[in-house]
Amino acid sequence: MSRDVEFGVGFGGTLAPSQYPALAARLEELGFDVATVFGDLMMQPPAMVLATMAEATSRIRLGVGCYTPWTHHPVEIAGQLAYLDQLSEGRAFMGIVRGAWLDQLGLDTSKSLTAVTDTVAIVRALLSGSTEGHDGRVYSLVPGTTPFYPVLRDRIPLMVGTWSPRLAEFAGVHADQVQVGGCANAAMAPIVQEFVTAGEKSAGRAAGSVDVVLTAVTVVDEDGDAARARARTEVALPFEVIAGLDRTVEVDPALLEKMAGLLRVHEYEAAGRLIPDDLLDKFTFAGTPEEVAAHAAAVYDAGVTRIEFDSPFGLTPATGVELLGTRVLPILRRAGYRSRTADVS
């Protein structure tokens, strides 16, 4: 059996800027197709981290994964992407999500689908050189407003991050990829695929036009127990938000409430210890290289085109990247999962 897939990694922007160039260069050397940087609240700005990576690489695709429409006006997103695309010579892509934790900013995010729709429309109009403008319910652009900066590609690939039927259907109509953020559960892939297919169909697009991407906290180490312990701590914060989104699992609301209390006072390790064993695997890739490779293979087999192994990667970012690239990917390649874009045998 052989299957064309993509190998990706995702960074939460929390490292020293000086660490990114070497990590990105090594990822490229190891044959990864894609690096994304999250736009989660209070992390480093993804376009700037990717700009740092762009200068140290020449092939790997660089994605903002993802913007929320609530803390940036679409004109800022368009300007950032156009510049990143110039800097990387056409390797940028844009992710957009509804956004999480925005209650911490007192923002009303009830019109999220509209905000995402307006954002995609305005970014596309600006990059394509259209002068028609956009009259949206959340964001607008007066006709005739066009960029003063140079644009390399008039269309930058779009990824929509979501677990929801409505946004996944929107992705089916408009996007190139749909990303289920924080999900390592193979059983979710066909569910999201079905939502996407509905969108593809309504837009008259061929089935499979949109790639499904799963992305989750990853900790790989020769010591599988140490890897899982670290993964619990790392996943605690996103778990509290996304556990309820996975339709294939049931999570005790009392558990989530207890976790929320600990997270509010930044007790990530204690919060992580509360996650039941059987659930950890649905939301993380954690364990020995062999265990992580087997888990990834099952996810690819469920129809996923790309897995993004998210930070911290290992007990340190550098050891994790090495193990992913020199142990996990070779196991997958030997099993017939071939990179779509990276020329590494």
Add this chain to the structure above:
Amino acid sequence: MSASQEIGIGLAGSLRPAEYRDIAVRAEDAGFDAVTVFGDLMFTPPALVLHTMAGVTRRIRLGVAAYSPWTQHPVEIAAQIGYLDLLSGGRAFYGVVRGAWMDQLSITQTKALPAIQDTVAIVTALLSGDEGGHKGEVFSLDEGTRLLFEPLRPRVPLLIGSWSPRLARLAGLLADELQAGGCANPAMVPILAAMAGNDARRPGICLNAVTVVDHDRAAARAAARTAVAPYFDVVAGFDRTLELDPELLGRVRTHCSAGEYVKAGRLIPDDALGRFAFSGTPAEVADHAAAVLDAGAQRVEFDTPFGLTPASGVDLLCDEVIGRVRAAL
């Protein structure tokens, strides 16, 4: 010229990455103290341009000049400035302005002052690690919210860009610099300082304006007229030392709305041009900038287009202007 006074250049993000690298290296080598990138609507976001410049320089200060509070939340501003400061080894500074052209996004700016106050409060809290939160009229931050990365400096210098007394007063309370954008008039320095309640030279006053330097004096001044024309009627109203015929301003405005900037520029009186632009031969531009510093400005900044072409202007600023400004003081 005192040791703390600075000479800078300022540009809008309309170029390609390689061009920014060249300009930054050239400016640093020539001894410029600061480079700023404007945050005007539809130009490349300044923090990204400065990211490129940070990678090829070691000493020059790098300023976002400026953010408007309308197109990104203060948490994004804090994260961008925190990252730029880390990347540049502590050379970042940032400005906040009311912002212009927001009608193109159908954004009303009625709460500009609270929006700026909230922005500064939130950025300051996040960079300093203060988890007390902020309950603002426009922007808020819950108690306990903090950056998920460690900034280099707990406080990054702040510039407030404005000619208005209200914002100048705010700059007096909060900022390191008060910048009057589009002003090249030495006589405005003490006026701005008084508006800010400038005490012990804080905030420092920064004047920045369109610059066109060329050995062909007449060509430089003609190009400066065209470059100044689009905002002449706005800034001319801000300069309290100048009285202009309203009928003349009306004619300038009419030409500008028809896109006739050359014609509009020709109407600007000779003596008025010098209040809003640095233009002429290298010697004239240097003497003009020296007069601004002599009047007590903390920083003088030469803004695009620099010369008849950007490259020729940068060359002349580096080779013939900056040395002469320093020598004149």
